[in-house]
Amino acid sequence: MKEKIKGTKNMLEKLQGKYIFFDVDGTLSEYRFKDKLYAGECSEFGCQSLEDLLFSDLFYKARPLKTMQNIINKLETKKVYVLGTIVTNNEVNQKYKWLQENYPNIKKENIIFISSTMLKPEVIKEYAKKLNIDLQDIIFVDDRLDVLRKAEELGITSYHPSSFMD
Numbered sequence: 001m002k003e004k005i006k007g008t009k010n011m012l013e014k015l016q017g018k019y020i021f022f023d024v025d026g027t028l029s030e031y032r033f034k035d036k037l038y039a040g041e042c043s044e045f046g047c048q049s050l051e052d053l054l055f056s057d058l059f060y061k062a063r064p065l066k067t068m069q070n071i072i073n074k075l076e077t078k079k080v081y082v083l084g085t086i087v088t089n090n091e092v093n094q095k096y097k098w099l100q101e102n103y104p105n106i107k108k109e110n111i112i113f114i115s116s117t118m119l120k121p122e123v124i125k126e127y128a129k130k131l132n133i134d135l136q137d138i139i140f141v142d143d144r145l146d147v148l149r150k151a152e153e154l155g156i157t158s159y160h161p162s163s164f165m166d
């Protein structure tokens with residue numbers, strides 16, 4: 001049990017004083033649909049159909065990850081950002097509502113949605129310029145290794161959500 005507390009405490013120490021950009025799907029929430037991940041019978045949208053993306057409330061039903069909720073609750077609110085990828089307006093509305101309910105201390109003005117996962121490191125770099133923040137003072141948390149690698153190539157310290165699990 002002491003080792004579990006030590007691991008979480010160590011990650012919190014790494015995050016203190018930093019600006020942190022968190023992904024949503026698979027990072028702040030479980031990423032599953034109809035109890036499946038991407039599988040052979042799933043489309044380019046994952047296991048969601050275009051109809052689901054456009055008209056259902058699948059994002060609002062996502063399960064928040066308690067470990068991430070606990071971590072975010074211990075961080076400086078003004079330095080916590082969400083950088084998520086969206087496909088539809090329906091998704092944007094649901095994710096704002098979901099974040100407000102499950103991560104209430106994340107400021108709405110610190111929530112950023114873009115259309116391409118691979119642009120996330122570039123978006124972070126632009127925010128760093130605009131806010132006059134050194135890239136060494138930024139941490140990025142995402143569940144996609146290809147995006148994390150790209151961020152690290154740009155000099156952004158990056159972590160997979162598994163780094164926070166004990």
